[in-house]
Amino acid sequence: MPIIQKTQNVLASATIANVLSGEFFEFLPYNSLVEVGMNQSAIGLVIDFISGKDVVAKDYVPLIKATHPVYPDEFVLQDIAGAGERLTMSIRNTTAGALDLRYCVRISPV
Numbered sequence: 001m002p003i004i005q006k007t008q009n010v011l012a013s014a015t016i017a018n019v020l021s022g023e024f025f026e027f028l029p030y031n032s033l034v035e036v037g038m039n040q041s042a043i044g045l046v047i048d049f050i051s052g053k054d055v056v057a058k059d060y061v062p063l064i065k066a067t068h069p070v071y072p073d074e075f076v077l078q079d080i081a082g083a084g085e086r087l088t089m090s091i092r093n094t095t096a097g098a099l100d101l102r103y104c105v106r107i108s109p110v
Contacts, residue, residue: 004105005068010045010093018088020105028085031110036077036089037069038062038103044095049077052085068102080110 002025010016020026028034034051040062049057056079069075081087093099 001109002107004103004107006103007068008091008101008103009098010091010101011098012093012096014093016091019091019101019103020087020089023087025105025107026087028081028083028087028107030083032081032083033106033108033110034079034081034087035071035075035106035108036103037071037075038101039065039067039069039074040102041066041100042095042097044093044097044099045101046092046094047101048088048090048092050086050088051079051081054079054081062101065102069104071104071106075104075106 047060056077
C-alpha cells in the first residue's frame, strides 16, 4: 500500500494549486481506495481534494494538531478511484501568516 506523507508550508495568503503534483502516485496505477488525513498548525487553511472527477472535499478545514494524522481516526476523506485517475489537493491560506499542513494519502488496491 503506497503512502504519500509530507509537511507543506503555505505562505500567508498563498494558494498551492496541487500539492500532489509530481508525486509518483499523482496518477493512480490501479483501481484504489484513497484515504486522506491532514492536520494544520493553526486555523486558516482551506483544502479542496479531488479524486479523478469526484470532488471529495471543497473548502475542508483540517484539524489543528502539531503531528501527522493518526490512522484511522483522522483519515476522514475517502474515495474509490479508477486506474489512471489524478489526485489533486489544493491548499489555500486565508491568514496573514505562514501555516503548515501535515498530510498523508493512503492508496490501497481494490
